[in-house]
Amino acid sequence: MLNKYERLKQQIAFIVEIDKMKSIYRQNYITQGSRNETDAEHSWHLAVMAMLLAEHTDMVVDPVRALKMVLVHDLVEIDAGDTYCYDQQGLLDKEEREEKAAERLFGMLPPDQADEFTTLWQEFEARVTPEARFADAIDRLQPLLLQYHTDGRSWHEHGISSSKVVERNKRTKEISADLATLVDEIIEDSIRQGFLPR
Amino acid sequence: MLNKYERLKQQIAFIVEIDKMKSIYRQNYITQGSRNETDAEHSWHLAVMAMLLAEHTDMVVDPVRALKMVLVHDLVEIDAGDTYCYDQQGLLDKEEREEKAAERLFGMLPPDQADEFTTLWQEFEARVTPEARFADAIDRLQPLLLQYHTDGRSWHEHGISSSKVVERNKRTKEISADLATLVDEIIEDSIRQGFLPR
Numbered sequence: 001m002l003n004k005y006e007r008l009k010q011q012i013a014f015i016v017e018i019d020k021m022k023s024i025y026r027q028n029y030i031t032q033g034s035r036n037e038t039d040a041e042h043s044w045h046l047a048v049m050a051m052l053l054a055e056h057t058d059m060v061v062d063p064v065r066a067l068k069m070v071l072v073h074d075l076v077e078i079d080a081g082d083t084y085c086y087d088q089q090g091l092l093d094k095e096e097r098e099e100k101a102a103e104r105l106f107g108m109l110p111p112d113q114a115d116e117f118t119t120l121w122q123e124f125e126a127r128v129t130p131e132a133r134f135a136d137a138i139d140r141l142q143p144l145l146l147q148y149h150t151d152g153r154s155w156h157e158h159g160i161s162s163s164k165v166v167e168r169n170k171r172t173k174e175i176s177a178d179l180a181t182l183v184d185e186i187i188e189d190s191i192r193q194g195f196l197p198r
Numbered sequence: 199m200l201n202k203y204e205r206l207k208q209q210i211a212f213i214v215e216i217d218k219m220k221s222i223y224r225q226n227y228i229t230q231g232s233r234n235e236t237d238a239e240h241s242w243h244l245a246v247m248a249m250l251l252a253e254h255t256d257m258v259v260d261p262v263r264a265l266k267m268v269l270v271h272d273l274v275e276i277d278a279g280d281t282y283c284y285d286q287q288g289l290l291d292k293e294e295r296e297e298k299a300a301e302r303l304f305g306m307l308p309p310d311q312a313d314e315f316t317t318l319w320q321e322f323e324a325r326v327t328p329e330a331r332f333a334d335a336i337d338r339l340q341p342l343l344l345q346y347h348t349d350g351r352s353w354h355e356h357g358i359s360s361s362k363v364v365e366r367n368k369r370t371k372e373i374s375a376d377l378a379t380l381v382d383e384i385i386e387d388s389i390r391q392g393f394l395p396r
Contacts, residue, residue, distance in 0.1 A: 022239045037220060041239055044239070049213055055205075071245050109250070113250060
């Protein structure tokens with residue numbers, strides 16, 4: 001058994017390690033300042049969304065569990081990198097790369113917390129529990145909002161068409177009638193304004 | 199009373215507005231990539247720390263409340279800007295600027311959530327409850343970790359000496375014997391390695 005100070009040292013080493021989330025850039029642009037978003041920023045944004053939006057799901061959701069899930073869901077990208085959601089090639093071995101990453105990273109923590117973080121990540125990845133489905137939904141909605149408010153800049157760069165965005169946001173629409181309406185409105189308006197080719 | 203879709207639209211407007219947290223730069227550097235940290239990144243980092251470190255306080259702390267507190271504690275900087283903790287001039291009217299910011303920003307949310315966010319922020323600012331003291335402690339510890347792992351780069355840039363850092367981290371030491379030992383070790387080693395003048 002580790003004593004408390006040894007536990008603290010392990011936790012601090014992990015906390016310093018995950019600073020790397022600030023150097024992993026996503027494909028989306030932030031709404032100000034014209035640069036790509038980092039994983040750390042994305043995770044924070046989702047956490048606040050989890051605090052605000054749980055009421056809109058048609059399921060019973062424990063928002064705190066969803067909140068914790070989104071805080072840790074992208075940590076594996078420290079080793080595995082960010083795989084763009086429309087990158088078919090990169091998606092092929094994503095699972096394997098991310099499993100290795102989870103083992104190394106969460107293994108830095110004291111065993112009980114390693115278990116907690118691994119479980120949260122696996123639950124998110126499985127997308128079965130109400131909390132994971134909610135977390136997954138906002139993980140899809142958030143980049144849609146950023147694309148919409150940056151005139152679809154990253155959609156243009158990657159030649160993404162509306163059918164792909166519709167497909168990607170199906171799961172967001174599944175969990176909530178209100179979110180479905182919102183997603184449809186955003187996609188329709190994006191097409192109308194030329195952010196997204198039909 | 200707002201209907202649910204009107205509530206959703208208000209929440210989404212707020213969620214888009216707070217994207218600005220990714221364009222507010224703090225004085226600290228991130229450990230990789232040689233640029234300053236954003237408020238969004240800092241808030242995410244603190245949230246993970248809140249998940250991990252509550253066991254080290256000598257108080258009974260609800261970690262979830264602390265977690266929510268750190269997620270929202272810097273939102274007021276969207277209007278008020280980041281005031282460097284060693285900037286005596288900027289600290290003079292910080293309170294007034296931040297109160298105005300809280301009113302405008304949280305006022306974008308449906309009333310019940312505006313209340314929740316305002317209360318969390320006020321509780322953090324008052325630094326009285328165990329949760330707020332814990333949140334405050336990790337808000338001081340996190341930049342110390344970043345400074346230590348970037349050879350005190352921002353300390354050098356601002357001519358900060360060890361006595362100021364010791365003073366700044368007093369509150370972290372107050373809440374936990376283990377954190378106190380850690381803070382002392384980091385400051386001592388920073389002096390020894392020349393990151394921080396004695």
